[in-house]
Amino acid sequence: MPYKIAIASGKGGTGKTSVSVSMQHFIRKQFTNQVQLIDCDVEEPNDILFFPNAKKKNSKIITQRVPKIDKNQCNFCKKCADYCEFNAISIIPSIKMAKVNSSLCHSCGACLVACEQSAIKETEQPIGLMNFYHEKNHINLIEGELKIGSAMQTLVIKEVKKQASKQSQIILYDAPPGTSCPVVETISDVDFIILVSEPTPFGLHDLKLMVELLKELQKPYSVIINKAGIGNRDIYTYLKQEQIEILGEIPFDQEYATNYANGSLLKTIPQKISKEFEIITDKLIKRVYA
Ligand code: SF4
């Protein structure tokens, strides 16, 4: 079974994507080619921007099963609405209204069971895409892409994660920012989580939220401090107090930041940055085979 690692952060802009992409690069360089990166930031996937030589192999549409009510068969008894735990069905007998709100529907199928008139059929509605990218004949990146207007991030993430190759030795999930359901879905089955934070008051605030979440989920984790050298020392005090391991510190570097902005993150990596990633990768690999 592959070892699964999620790279997460309490907020956007801390460098989660650059750490995810770099981790895949350094694991491939130092350890194994059998490492896959899954971009689970489905509202704004951008890992691919850092692989200019990657080619899209194919895309698959992700659909959701949504019930549709045939008003000619419906007697507006409301049983389906009573069964629906997610309040996705509205029935108003007086005006013969029977509607399913697809953004609230969780495709559980309960309403189909409830309806004694066989008035409900399931339809497939597109909610996103999964894109498969190749680089040097090796599938190394799968990206989830939520359809604009869809609220089904969690379902898209679930489907994209299913595509990860069982032959991989290591799978990296680039998690969405925040601490809500899409993040929980991403990290639900991982072996280890890397929290990326930065030494600023905002960084510390969001790190604390993530730590609370991971304590609740009882998941092992450690922290990479990105942009080390800026901000203040409060994050270090907090990590020490909480006895949370610092997996590594990526120093702030103007050249690296510019490379990131230009999408050429992996082309020339400043020596002090690559040295730190090599140390982090070594520590991770020891953990994988502990
Ligand atoms: S359970 Fe069936 S018949 Fe009753 S309101 Fe729902 S769809 Fe209509």
Ligand code: SF4
């Ligand atoms: S499938 Fe489940 S969530 Fe969707 S409308 Fe029916 S009962 Fe509600």
